[in-house]
Amino acid sequence: RTFSYDFPIGTDSNEIRIAATKAADLLEQWTSQIQLERSHFYFLNFFGMRHLWTLVSVMGNEKALSDEQKELQLRGILSCVNLDAALDPVELGEFIERVTESWERLSKERTSHTAEETLNLCARVLEASLEPVPTRCRPATLEALESANSSFSGLHVICAETPGHVYEHILSAYARIG
Structure with a gap:
């Protein structure tokens, strides 16, 4: 999504106002969609847009990544939920398998590639992949x-x-x- 617009210096102020109003409406719709998805998918609340974009880039084949690079990126996502699991090679491997399987399966159900559909896909993949991850408990006195x-x-x-x-x-x- 882009909310940045450029206008030539002589552009009519009414044209600028119309573009600004459309951008504000679009931003409000996007914010509402994010809040709706966050209320339906618990694990979406652990991540910012930067993390979600990383997930889309890694799993959506936006960039050609080596297995090591993919593992590093997905370890970062897992560490937001449970650092101990992210540092355990077995847990990390299982998480990567769940993410990959969920992404491939749920991607086939997509009807479009809109930002809203992509956000929903990320939320569903995170939910399916992170639910089995154990809760991190730290002893404290x-x-x-x-x-x-x-x-x-x-x-x-x-x-x-x-x-x-x-x-x-x-x-x-x-x-x-x-």
């Missing part, structure tokens, strides 16, 4: 947790567009702290 949180004292204000986004921001902040 109460003393370690108390000392870690002492450096984050004070009031934290979270502002969001809608009440539903507040939880996303809280989970994101929690994940950043670890």
Whole structure:
């Protein structure tokens, strides 16, 4: 998707306004589609567009990649969910097999190659591939947790567009702290 437009210096302001309105509507539709997909597919919430574009590039044969390069890119995606699984060669191999099989199977069901269809394909592939990945658990003592949180004292204000986004921001902040 492109939201960047160029106009010659003498372009009528009405023409620019029309293009800007169309771009704003397109962006709003795209944002709504992303929110809808995120509400239906849990694992889509772990990734930004950069990760999804990596998945599309690797699996969609956008670039010719060696097996090592493909493994490296998919390891990065898996590490967002479970770093231990990404570092385990057996787990990583199984994940790559699931991604490859899911991508090939679900790609055949696509009716078009629109951005919305591609987003849905990524969400479905991630869901099928990441569901079997074990949850990462890290042991922690109460003393370690108390000392870690002492450096984050004070009031934290979270502002969001809608009440539903507040939880996303809280989970994101929690994940950043670890």
